[in-house]
Amino acid sequence: MEEKSFYVKDSIIILFGTALYAFGLVNINIANDLAEGGVTGITLILLALFNIDPAYSTLLINIPLILIGGKILGKHAFYYTIIGTLSLSAFLWIFQRFPVSINLDHDLLIASLLAGLAGGAGSGLIYRVGGTTGGSDVIARILEKNFGVSMGRSLLLFDVFVLTLSLTYLDVKRIMYTLIVSFVFSKIVDSVLDGAYSAKGMLVISNCSEDIGEVIMAMLERGVTYLSGTGGYSQIDKKILYVVVSPSEIIEIKRIVHELDPKAFISVTNVHEAIGEGFTYAKPEKKLFRKMPKKEEVGTKTISSEN
Structure with a gap:
């Protein structure tokens, strides 16, 4: 049927x-x-x-x-x-x-x-x-x-x-x-x-990936995913943050990343189609105004949202 x-x-x-x-x-x-x-x-x-x-x-x-x-x-x-x-x-x-x-x-x-x-x-x-x-x-x-x-x-x-x-x-x-x-x-x-909904994929390589992810999930209500990566020169293992957002949210995420880690590496790519909550399914309701958590507040609560 x-x-x-x-x-x-x-x-x-x-x-x-x-x-x-x-x-x-x-x-x-x-x-x-x-x-x-x-x-x-x-x-x-x-x-x-x-x-x-x-x-x-x-x-x-x-x-x-x-x-x-x-x-x-x-x-x-x-x-x-x-x-x-x-x-x-x-x-x-x-x-x-x-x-x-x-x-x-x-x-x-x-x-x-x-x-x-x-x-x-x-x-x-x-x-x-x-x-x-x-x-x-x-x-x-x-x-x-x-x-x-x-x-x-x-x-x-x-x-x-x-x-x-x-x-x-x-x-x-x-x-x-x-x-x-x-x-x-x-x-x-x-x-x-x-796809009808344009989107951007963002990769963030930082020593503060988890803190950045928590703020993104709290402020923008976008799910994030942590990928495992190793620095080619330093050979240090790092968590790479991946998130899919609308084009209008790119500036906000760049601001968040810069405030938490000015030395973070950011890569923005085109996403040909975005399917899932926040794009083609019902998006969580957002409050009109949100304040960015202070640095000392980041990491004090656990947020379970994931891609």
Whole structure:
């Protein structure tokens, strides 16, 4: 029953993602004569040269690819890819019959940014639940399994090939704007896949790691973890503090560390996704104002919170 609810939830997300992707493709890309990479780019070439509706060419190209790559995709991905391909064709058909006029004052830069935003957000949602819209993704997986070609390389080569073919109906100027679309598209996809809640990971190497950890747990109510480490030069064992926080809390933690140990080493890294209490689950309720404990008060009480 729980697995079925996941299928329903994921399917709804895929439908929303393909609707957003199709909306951008029809009302921004096609409306402003911008190309596209991958199989979608081929459907636009067929539209420009032979007036073949992308809603139909998407099915004609993708269905054979999906059937060939069915075993490679796996059960869930195969199911989601079928949904993605069918819904994409359906939404392309709908939006072409009921287009929405977006007045961009013939500004190709704005059109490129919006096309990348819509396409990246839609595709990101689809990829986030493990689905695809078929096409070049399937081709890349087949090449990776049978010929050892990495997916990144094959996708790039395929996009370059399709964009080169697009010169048959577009000038170099619009192809260059299409590269902007591709760049924005990839960045938005990464942002969607990385998680809705941005976070930072902080490593603190100090002789006062436990004191610093107690203050962080008391003031910010963030769990901390102590890792075992040994100094490469001193060969002295130390406890390394690790904590995941929101970007707005970095300054506060730096202040805490500096007050307790001015010589502490701090490393801040990007966390692509943070799941757990304080991020995706209910966060402990905080008081409006908190005072930092005095140095002599640190260590007098035990705090059990951990990552």
